[in-house]
Amino acid sequence: xxxxxxxxxKNLLRNVKRNLATGSAIAFGFCGVLMxxxxxxxxxxxxxxxxxxxxxxxxxxxxxxxxxxxxDFKPKNHSLSPQTQAAIENILKSDPNVEFFERQLWxxxxxxxxxxxxxxxxxxxxxxxxxxxxxxxxxRRWMPQFAPILKGRELWNYPSSLGGVALSRRLARGLxxxxxxxxxxxxxxxxxxxxxxxxxxxxxxxANVQFLVGSWEGSINALDGEVVSLFTTGxxxxxxxxxxxxxEYLQRLYDTNYLGRYAIWLKHPGRLPxxxxxxxxxxxxxxxxVDIYDWDDQRMSPYYFGTxxxxxxxxxxxxxxxxxxxxxxxxxxxxxxxxxxxxEIGTYRAxxxxxxxxxxxxxxxxxxxxLLALLVGAILGVVVIGAINASKIIYYPxxxxxxxxxxxxxxxxFSLLAALTAMLLxxxxxxxxxxxxxRQMPANLLSGVAR
Amino acid sequence: xxxxxxxxxxxxxxxxRLGQVSVPALKNVAVDIHGGEFxxxxxxxxxxxxxxxNMIGCIDNPDTGKVWIQGVDVGTLNDNAKSxxxxxxxxxIFQSFNLVPVLSVFENVELPxxxxxxxxxxxxxxxxxxxxxxxxxxxxANNRPDQLSGGQRQRAAIARALAGHPVLxxxxxxxxxxxxxxxxRIIDLMLQLNKKKNVTFLFSTxxxxxxxxxxxxxxxxxxxxxx
Numbered sequence: 001x002x003x004x005x006x007x008x009x010k011n012l013l014r015n016v017k018r019n020l021a022t023g024s025a026i027a028f029g030f031c032g033v034l035m036x037x038x039x040x041x042x043x044x045x046x047x048x049x050x051x052x053x054x055x056x057x058x059x060x061x062x063x064x065x066x067x068x069x070x071x072d073f074k075p076k077n078h079s080l081s082p083q084t085q086a087a088i089e090n091i092l093k094s095d096p097n098v099e100f101f102e103r104q105l106w107x108x109x110x111x112x113x114x115x116x117x118x119x120x121x122x123x124x125x126x127x128x129x130x131x132x133x134x135x136x137x138x139x140r141r142w143m144p145q146f147a148p149i150l151k152g153r154e155l156w157n158y159p160s161s162l163g164g165v166a167l168s169r170r171l172a173r174g175l176x177x178x179x180x181x182x183x184x185x186x187x188x189x190x191x192x193x194x195x196x197x198x199x200x201x202x203x204x205x206x207a208n209v210q211f212l213v214g215s216w217e218g219s220i221n222a223l224d225g226e227v228v229s230l231f232t233t234g235x236x237x238x239x240x241x242x243x244x245x246x247x248e249y250l251q252r253l254y255d256t257n258y259l260g261r262y263a264i265w266l267k268h269p270g271r272l273p274x275x276x277x278x279x280x281x282x283x284x285x286x287x288x289x290v291d292i293y294d295w296d297d298q299r300m301s302p303y304y305f306g307t308x309x310x311x312x313x314x315x316x317x318x319x320x321x322x323x324x325x326x327x328x329x330x331x332x333x334x335x336x337x338x339x340x341x342x343x344e345i346g347t348y349r350a351x352x353x354x355x356x357x358x359x360x361x362x363x364x365x366x367x368x369x370x371l372l373a374l375l376v377g378a379i380l381g382v383v384v385i386g387a388i389n390a391s392k393i394i395y396y397p398x399x400x401x402x403x404x405x406x407x408x409x410x411x412x413x414f415s416l417l418a419a420l421t422a423m424l425l426x427x428x429x430x431x432x433x434x435x436x437x438x439r440q441m442p443a444n445l446l447s448g449v450a451r
Numbered sequence: 452x453x454x455x456x457x458x459x460x461x462x463x464x465x466x467x468r469l470g471q472v473s474v475p476a477l478k479n480v481a482v483d484i485h486g487g488e489f490x491x492x493x494x495x496x497x498x499x500x501x502x503x504x505n506m507i508g509c510i511d512n513p514d515t516g517k518v519w520i521q522g523v524d525v526g527t528l529n530d531n532a533k534s535x536x537x538x539x540x541x542x543x544i545f546q547s548f549n550l551v552p553v554l555s556v557f558e559n560v561e562l563p564x565x566x567x568x569x570x571x572x573x574x575x576x577x578x579x580x581x582x583x584x585x586x587x588x589x590x591x592a593n594n595r596p597d598q599l600s601g602g603q604r605q606r607a608a609i610a611r612a613l614a615g616h617p618v619l620x621x622x623x624x625x626x627x628x629x630x631x632x633x634x635x636r637i638i639d640l641m642l643q644l645n646k647k648k649n650v651t652f653l654f655s656t657x658x659x660x661x662x663x664x665x666x667x668x669x670x671x672x673x674x675x676x677x678x
Contacts, residue, residue: 003565010553347549350510351563351611352538354531443511446545447501 008364012372015340018333023373025329026422029322030377031384033418038385038408040315042142044308045409049142050234051304052295053133056102056125058263059272060279061300062088063291068299071260075107076216079258084288088262091282097275101264102129105250109213111167111225111243113175113203115194117212120171122243124250124260127156145405152180152229160248164228165209168242169401172230176203181228183207215255223253236401319418326422330366330429338362338437345437346445359434366430370423378415385410456519457619457651458484458507463516465502465674476502478674479516484619484653489645492655493662494671500655501623503671507653508541508621509533521618538567542612544622544654548604550596550611556583557592560611567615582610585647586640602633609640613650622654626661638664 012019051057063071067078080088085103092101105124110117131154133139139146150169158164158181167177184206192202207227215221225245233242251257266275276292283290298305338345348358385408394403437445465477476499484490484507494500505511506518509525518525520540525533537543550559560582564575583589586606596604605625612620622641626634638661645652662668670677 003561007551007554007558014553343547343549344551346510347543347545347551348562349534350508350537350543350545351566352534352536352615353566354534357566441511443502443505446510446549 004361004364005368008361009368011361011365012368015337018336019369022329022333023369023376026326026370026373026426027377027380029326030374030418030422031381033319033322033422034378034381034410034415035385035388035408036315036318037414037418038381038410039406040311041411041414042407042409043311045142047304047307048296049138051301052265052269053136053139054143054146054148056104056123056129056133056263057295057301058102059266059269059295060264060276061293061295062262062264062279063260063293065289065291067261067291068293075254075260076256076258079256079260080262080290082257084290085259087283087286087288088290091279091286092262092264095275095279095282097266097268097271099265099267100129100132101262102126103247103259104263105247105254105256105258105260107213107250107254109211109253111171111175112210112212113177113208114192114210115199115203116175118171118174119241120211120243121238121241122165122211122245122250122253124245124247125155127154127246129263130154131156148231148234150230150232151178152182152227154229155244155246158226158228160246162228163223163225163249164245165225165249166229166231166244167209167227168239169230169232170236170240171242172227174240175209176200177207177209177227178204178230179207180230181207181226211253213253216258217255219255221253221255223249225249232401234401235399237399239401319421323421323425327425327429330426331433334362334366334430334433338433342437342440342445342448346442346447349438349442349445355435355438359431359438362434363427363430366426367423370426374419374422378419381415382410455486456483457486457488457521458482458653459517459519460503460507461517461519463503463506463513463518465506465511465513476674477506477513480671480674480676481516482669482676484651486618486651487645487649488651488653488667489642489665490651490653490667490669491661491665492653492669492671493657493659494655495657498671499674500657500671502674504621504623504653504655507619508543509537538563538615540618542615542617542620542650544605544608544612544620544625546624546627548596548601548608548628550604550607552596555593555595556588556599556607556610559596559607560614563611563615578614578616579610582614583607585613585644586610600633601629602636605629605633605637606640609637609644613644613648617650619651619653622652624655624657626656626658634658 052059064078064080070078092098103126106122108119108121111120155164155166172178188206189208190202190205192199209225209227210222211225212220212222231244233239266272272294276294280292293300295301296304345358389407393406395406396403460480460482463477463480466473466475480503492500492503506513520536525536528536551562557579560579561575564570564578580589583592586609588603588606588610591599591603599607626637629637641652642664644650
């Protein structure tokens with residue numbers, strides 16, 4: 001075998017230009033696939049981290065029956081009662097794969113500055129969970145620049161008695177609340193005459209806002225809030241209406257002790273299915289019926305689902321195109337090589353080489369060519385990816401309120417699979433062409449009359 | 452077929468398609484080759500010499516008739532068995548030497564031995580060295596074919612044909628690409644090896660000058676063996 005490897009390697013040097021052309025097609029194709037894979041890998045993990053951690057979806061979401069579809073319309077009928085909450089928390093606290101969980105509530109209403117009211121959509125989270133998410137290894141790894149707070153400090157820095165809320169930036173601008181709690185002396189509330197010409201300036205002299213909502217019982221409820229931070233959701237569409245507050249605060253606002261859902265983060269996301277079924281079974285044992293959704297369920301995360309599906313299709317399509325280019329390059333090059341070397345093939349056959357042995361010689365040549373080309377492609381890919389990452393290119397995803405740095409992160413498994421596929425295509429191309437030629441009688445190959 | 456018969460060709464015919472026309476290359480050829488013979492197959496260009504050598508060398512199939520090599524009907528063998536038979540029983544020498552250009556002389560001679568798994572590495576080396584010594588190329592073992600003269604290349608090809616210790620060496624116009632001096636040297640070498648190693652040689656030529664130097668001549672004309 002060593003001899004044949006050596007012969008194959010030496011044969012590579014016989015037509016350097018042609019082998020360089022074929023090798024270049026493989027190398028550049030592989031480099032392109034590596035870059036594409038690096039982009040898809042980063043985007044997929046970025047979006048997964050954003051979905052699971054940053055927007056507090058969790059790996060699993062636990063709703064009252066039909067809660068996901070109907071909570072927004074009839075929250076009272078599709079929320080989790082205190083009795084159910086106790087059962088759920090008891091089970092989650094003892095589950096070996098639950099890293100942490102969060103009680104969540106959300107709702108809509110009006111927020112005002114005493115003169116102007118704007119619609120909002122509030123999300124109730126637990127500040128301590130938010131703190132864990134900020135420092136979570138997954139967030140640090142895939143979203144190292146994650147910093148949604150534009151001004152002020154996160155909710156967890158303040159006692160719940162303060163009634164702290166975070167306003168999205170465009171909503172804050174609409175309300176004239178461009179300063180936050182820490183910018184003012186404690187308890188500062190400025191009364192504003194809405195008709196005065198300097199009213200707009202006065203709005204910004206305290207951090208107080210007023211919420212007005214329809215309670216779950218059908219009455220109107222109002223509550224003061226203190227703006228502790230301004231943040232961005234990352235999307236223009238939601239930056240004009242989003243509010244973050246503690247779940248406890250929203251329960252007070254909506255005058256309820258019910259919850260919309262539990263978000264659950266897992267220690268080992270790979271064990272999600274069995275964890276989900278274990279939680280479902282244990283809740284069923286205690287007579288609690290709930291709906292549980294995986295984080296990547298299309299209904300839970302339509303943005304993630306749609307984007308990743310689109311990306312997968314794009315990567316798949318481009319990879320197929322590159323695979324076809326590699327295959328045709330190899331077929332073309334091998335056909336030329338084998339046509340030129342027909343007499344040599346006839347000689348091998350006359351010396352007693354079996355068809356399979358001659359074919360293997362050509363396959364070995366392709367293996368060498370493929371390996372060298374893939375090595376060059378990999379080095380090129382790493383260099384280009386490093387250069388792209390170092391150039392800090394900023395791009396703007398559709399609907400995003402801020403630019404995102406173009407970062408490519410090699411995916412070892414995808415890269416290995418791409419290399420294996422390129423190798424298999426190279427071998428298959430050579431196999432097909434060599435097999436076709438080797439069907440000829442050795443005498444025809446020697447005399448050059450083989451077709 | 453006597454016990455000394457190496458090759459028996461019986462009523463072998465072969466035609467080639469040339470466009471719509473079938474051109475006969477061999478017509479009911481029958482011939483025996485005996486062990487230790489040094490035989491020249493003589494005929495004009497297109498007479499069927501190479502076709503007959505191809506049939507005997509099992510690198511082409513006859514349309515009709517049979518070929519036996521040491522009593523084995525090669526028509527009954529599959530492609531792999533024919534390959535093994537060629538590797539172990541037949542040595543080939545070609546008009547244009549057909550050495551692999553990227554390999555050294557040593558590696559070229561070693562080539563057919565690499566696929567014979569009955570031969571150990573040490574024996575392989577010893578056989579190559581012996582074959583190179585027999586043809587006087589031991590000092591050029593590490594040279595590549597393009598560093599050799601035409602005569603030296605053909606001697607390397609002879610060494611490759613002999614290294615497998617074949618019972619029969621087939622040479623298709625082995626001197627056609629050589630000048631007369633080198634032609635004579637090659638024929639001398641083949642004769643010497645025939646005597647020294649008792650290897651049976653069958654070679655085709657259209658050079659009538661060689662007729663006096665061989666112990667058997669087969670004339671072929673228009674695909675028919677002539678007296």
